[in-house]
Amino acid sequence: MSQDIVPWEVFPPTPKLDLSRAEQQGLxxxxxxxxxxxxxxxxxxxxxxxxxxxxxxxxxxxVSSSDWNALQVEYLAPNHTVIVLDLPGHGxxxxxxxxxxYEKLARDVAGVLDVLKVPKVxxxxxxxxxxLAWSMLAYDQHHRIDRAFCYSALDDYRKAxxxxxxxxxxxxxxxxxxxxxxxDTHPGQKWDDFLGAWMTMWTREPIWTAETFKHVPVRGESxxxxxxxxxxxxxxxxxxPETHDRMAKFIPNxxxxxxxxxxxxxxxxxxxxxxxMIDCFLEDTNVVSTLKASL
Numbered sequence: 001m002s003q004d005i006v007p008w009e010v011f012p013p014t015p016k017l018d019l020s021r022a023e024q025q026g027l028x029x030x031x032x033x034x035x036x037x038x039x040x041x042x043x044x045x046x047x048x049x050x051x052x053x054x055x056x057x058x059x060x061x062x063v064s065s066s067d068w069n070a071l072q073v074e075y076l077a078p079n080h081t082v083i084v085l086d087l088p089g090h091g092x093x094x095x096x097x098x099x100x101x102y103e104k105l106a107r108d109v110a111g112v113l114d115v116l117k118v119p120k121v122x123x124x125x126x127x128x129x130x131x132l133a134w135s136m137l138a139y140d141q142h143h144r145i146d147r148a149f150c151y152s153a154l155d156d157y158r159k160a161x162x163x164x165x166x167x168x169x170x171x172x173x174x175x176x177x178x179x180x181x182x183x184d185t186h187p188g189q190k191w192d193d194f195l196g197a198w199m200t201m202w203t204r205e206p207i208w209t210a211e212t213f214k215h216v217p218v219r220g221e222s223x224x225x226x227x228x229x230x231x232x233x234x235x236x237x238x239x240x241p242e243t244h245d246r247m248a249k250f251i252p253n254x255x256x257x258x259x260x261x262x263x264x265x266x267x268x269x270x271x272x273x274x275x276x277m278i279d280c281f282l283e284d285t286n287v288v289s290t291l292k293a294s295l
Contacts, residue, residue, distance in 0.1 A: 007270040008235035008263030011170050014181065015070035015268060017084070021077070027094075030111030032104075037092035038085050038112065039066070042077030045116065054146040055081035056282075057121040059109075059129025062198060063178045065091025065185070071271045072124065072278070080282075083121070085112060087128065089194050092185055098197040102205050106135035110144050123148040124278060126267055127238075131206070137228070137251070138208060142216045147227035149281045152239055152264055155208045155247050159240060168237055170265075210250045219253040220286065228254040229281050233262025255284070 017039065019025060025039035040055075048055050056076055058069040066084035076082050088108070089095030097104065109132055113121065123133045123145060130153040136145055154160055165171055179191050186194070217225035228251050232244040248256035259266060259277060267274045 006235075007261050008233065008266070009170075010269050011173055011265070012268045014064075014067055014177065017067050017070045017073060027092075028112055028115045030108055030115060032097075032108065032111060034088060034096045034108045034111065035094050036085050036088070036108070036112050037066075038083060038116075041073050041082045041084070043079070043081045045081050045083075045118070048081040049118070053081075054120050054122050055083055055118060057083045057085070057109075057113075057123050059085060059123060059125040059132055060087065060090070061127030061129055062087075062131075063090065063128075063175065063182065063195065065178075065181065067091065067181075068268065071268060072275070075271070075275045076278070083116070083118075085109070087132070089186075089197070090182070095189075095194060095197070098193075100197060100201040102131065102135040102201070103139045105132055106139040106141045109136060110141045113144055120144055120146040122146050122282065123150075124281075125149065126151040127153070127264065134208065134247075135206075137216055137226070138206075138212050140215070142226055143224065145226040147229075147281070147284070149229050149231060149278065151231040151267070152233070152236055152244075153230075153247065154239060154243060155206065155250070157202060157205055157207065159243070161240070165238055170263075171238060174265075208247075208250070213250045216251055218251075221253075225253075227281075227284055229257055229284075230254055231257045231259065231277070233259045233264065233266050235262060236264045238264040 019039060022039040022041055023044055027035045027037055029035050045055060058072055060066050060068050066086050069084055073082050073084060086093035088097060125133045130150045133148045133150050134153055136142060182191060219225040219227060230244055230248045263269055
């Protein structure tokens with residue numbers, strides 16, 4: 001007997017990247033010696049850069065991999081250059097630095113862009129990928145961001161209730177599944193070592209306030225300002241609901257979107273709606289007006 005399920009209670013299978021369609025893929029090494037697995041899909045990177053356009057960088061959530069963004073790659077690749085990264089120790093990336101910090105990770109992502117010779121990107125991220133997007137804004141890498149769609153983040157680790165979150169059935173299923181996936185790509189390595197290194201950082205970082213981001217240029221006041229969307233779902237139980245209300249005030253003239261009927265994993269739970277929001281984000285632009293001057 002079939003039963004209707006609300007979209008935020010659905011836990012779909014993990015999508016898979018079709019690597020046969022990648023323009024390029026493999027490990028890149030930053031100046032700091034950190035290796036990231038990456039792949040590029042869609043319009044060739046050189047063509048996008050020559051046209052003065054900005055490639056899209058997709059960043060995935062914690063303990064998962066870029067496979068989880070396969071639906072977004074498929075949707076965006078016909079009209080964009082799409083770069084995916086596996087975060088350190090995740091997916092196909094080796095674990096070169098186990099003394100993690102968000103400041104170092106921000107520099108590492110910028111280091112990948114240096115290797116690829118990409119001045120700026122449009123970031124579309126979820127969960128831990130969004131933490132790295134916020135880290136780039138916080139730790140002097142904001143100039144590498146043309147715009148950022150920041151879905152689901154945490155501003156202060158002290159306000160997270162990990163014990164309560166782990167009681168959510170989907171969180172338990174998520175960690176069980178991602179563990180199996182991680183062990184498939186890291187044979188002979190220990191999941192507990194990998195998770196422990198990230199947990200060490202998660203139990204001491206971040207502590208962000210509006211003061212952390214005061215150096216970020218403000219949209220409408222500086223041509224160098226990134227377009228920042230702070231995004232959450234109205235049924236995201238993984239993050240305390242007041243979190244994004246606070247973070248929406250961190251960067252003046254940023255935008256705040258609370259997606260309806262959306263959970264933490266809405267990018268695979270309801271990809272059609274998620275992709276429509278992505279389209280709106282990518283179309284967001286400043287309006288040239290002489291109104292102020294005429295007044």
